[in-house]
Amino acid sequence: MIAARDLRKQFHGVEVLKGVSLDIGKGDVIAVIGPSGSGKSTFLRCLNHLETIDAGDIAIEGETLASTDAAGVCRYVPEAEARRICRKMGMVFQQFNLFPHMTVLQNIIEAPITVKGMSRDAILPKAEELLRKVGLLEKRDAYPSRLSGGQKQRVAIARALAMEPDIMLFDEPTSALDPELTGEVLRTMRQLAEEHMTMLVVTHEMNFARDVSTAVVFMDQGEIIEARPAGEMFSDPRHPRTRCFLEHML
Amino acid sequence: MDYIFQILGPLLDGTAVTLQVFLLTLVLAVPLGLALALVRVSHFRAASTLVSGYIWLMRGTPLMLQMLFIYFALPFVPVIGVRLPDFPAAIVAFTLNYAAYFAEIFRSGIQSVGRGQYEAARVLGLSYGQTMRRIILPQVVKRILPPMSNETITLVKDTSLIYVLAMNDLLRAARGIVQRDFTTMPFVVAAAFYLIMTLVLTWGFLYLEKRHAVYED
Numbered sequence: 064m065i066a067a068r069d070l071r072k073q074f075h076g077v078e079v080l081k082g083v084s085l086d087i088g089k090g091d092v093i094a095v096i097g098p099s100g101s102g103k104s105t106f107l108r109c110l111n112h113l114e115t116i117d118a119g120d121i122a123i124e125g126e127t128l129a130s131t132d133a134a135g136v137c138r139y140v141p142e143a144e145a146r147r148i149c150r151k152m153g154m155v156f157q158q159f160n161l162f163p164h165m166t167v168l169q170n171i172i173e174a175p176i177t178v179k180g181m182s183r184d185a186i187l188p189k190a191e192e193l194l195r196k197v198g199l200l201e202k203r204d205a206y207p208s209r210l211s212g213g214q215k216q217r218v219a220i221a222r223a224l225a226m227e228p229d230i231m232l233f234d235e236p237t238s239a240l241d242p243e244l245t246g247e248v249l250r251t252m253r254q255l256a257e258e259h260m261t262m263l264v265v266t267h268e269m270n271f272a273r274d275v276s277t278a279v280v281f282m283d284q285g286e287i288i289e290a291r292p293a294g295e296m297f298s299d300p301r302h303p304r305t306r307c308f309l310e311h312m313l
Numbered sequence: 314m315d316y317i318f319q320i321l322g323p324l325l326d327g328t329a330v331t332l333q334v335f336l337l338t339l340v341l342a343v344p345l346g347l348a349l350a351l352v353r354v355s356h357f358r359a360a361s362t363l364v365s366g367y368i369w370l371m372r373g374t375p376l377m378l379q380m381l382f383i384y385f386a387l388p389f390v391p392v393i394g395v396r397l398p399d400f401p402a403a404i405v406a407f408t409l410n411y412a413a414y415f416a417e418i419f420r421s422g423i424q425s426v427g428r429g430q431y432e433a434a435r436v437l438g439l440s441y442g443q444t445m446r447r448i449i450l451p452q453v454v455k456r457i458l459p460p461m462s463n464e465t466i467t468l469v470k471d472t473s474l475i476y477v478l479a480m481n482d483l484l485r486a487a488r489g490i491v492q493r494d495f496t497t498m499p500f501v502v503a504a505a506f507y508l509i510m511t512l513v514l515t516w517g518f519l520y521l522e523k524r525h526a527v528y529e530d
């Protein structure tokens with residue numbers, strides 16, 4: 064579904080991604096863990112073109128988004144095509160980023176109507192079904208400022224799903240939440256995983272990584288140190304840095 | 314009292330001129346200001362710099378000077394030189410000047426919307442234009458209502474500057490009567506007219522602010 068090859072990215076001369084490669088298959092639920100500043104968010108944001116890579120190749124479902132030639136020149140496909148390719152990925156942010164001037168329902172139907180050109184009538188049943196799924200149907204006409212953090216994040220998930228992505232990217236979806244609100248969001252994500260959604264999740268929730276993900280990727284200082292099936296990673300981390308990190312987290 | 318009714322006619326005529334300048338400027342300068350702001354925040358460096366220069370020029374010189382320039386000096390400028398009658402000249406000067414102020418208000422409004430909104434729109438597949446139209450500008454409207462209210466009230470009062478082109482706006486009409494009749498009463502009535510106009514504007518903006526208060530950022 065996603066093939067990332069040797070991604071490199073600098074910010075102001077500092078290398079944040081030092082050649083990151085990862086293959087994500089259909090139905091994979093991959094947790095990305097690692098210390099703060101290790102480049103997890105940057106990696107995720109490079110995949111859907113919120114950041115541009117300096118070198119490497121990215122292909123989404125076999126379609127090239129960016130590639131680097133033998134001379135080391137990295138090129139992206141034209142903007143419109145890049146946008147079409149990236150639409151296959153939905154994204155959920157740590158800070159929710161709901162549209163504050165729209166109600167919950169409007170947040171969800173905005174992109175299907177504006178981007179896909181669907182009629183309101185066509186998207187409404189789907190939107191309501193999504194709201195029911197995340198348990199927020201009764202909030203459909205509320206503005207985001209009236210919702211709790213957990214509710215906001217569930218709306219954000221529903222909003223992303225309304226575009227029917229094949230892959231969902233999550234960047235620390237529960238980190239901005241009070242501890243007692245993380246459960247409801249994780250439950251929604253777990254449900255998605257059970258429906259075989261392909262997911263890439265940057266998280267500090269080790270329980271989620273262990274119990275829900277099919278594989279865990281440990282990143283440190285701009286590199287993937289270890290990528291293993293979830294069970295193995297937690298019971299038997301190979302690399303000393305992974306072991307050290309997990310000891311601190313658990 | 315009779316005297317007031319007597320001078321009401323010419324003062325109302327003056328008010329009509331004032332309102333015309335005000336409304337035309339508003340209708341023309343708001344879209345122009347928005348367009349300038351969009352160029353200003355765009356990634357077209359050269360165009361953005363050009364707009365900055367324009368805003369600097371328009372805000373850095375007196376409106377009265379700009380008006381005099383367009384009316385008296387523009388006819389002698391090569392290529393673009395045209396002789397405009399007084400009313401169009403005033404409208405052009407007011408529009409060009411106020412567009413610069415409105416552009417700055419729009420710009421700061423646009424830049425006050427967080428990056429997360431652009432990113433959320435982008436990952437949902439919205440183009441830059443769609444993001445501006447559907448996500449950013451609707452939020453900007455709410456944020457700029459207070460400064461826009463200020464600026465439009467200033468505009469009502471600035472219209473009195475057109476007296477330098479010998480146009481009979483409210484203030485000039487009042488002054489004419491004052492000089493004729495040796496009484497300050499027309500000034501008092503004119504002040505009342507200005508106050509009514511700005512009061513209506515204040516109410517209008519308060520109403521808009523209330524309507525936009527249904528959501529919080």
Ligand SMILES: Nc1ncnc2c1ncn2[C@@H]1O[C@H](COP(=O)(O)OP(=O)(O)OP(=O)(O)O)[C@@H](O)[C@H]1O
Pocket residue numbers: 074075079097098099100101102103104105106
């Ligand atoms: N837009 C940016 N401009 C400059 N530096 C940046 C930018 N974004 C990230 N960085 C830097 O890149 C490095 C990696 O950041 P990144 O956000 O990817 O880390 P992370 O693993 O997601 O950390 P965290 O767990 O704290 O979210 C950090 O040192 C950060 O300061």
Ligand SMILES: [Mg+2]
Pocket residue numbers: 103104105234235
């Ligand atoms: Mg991060």
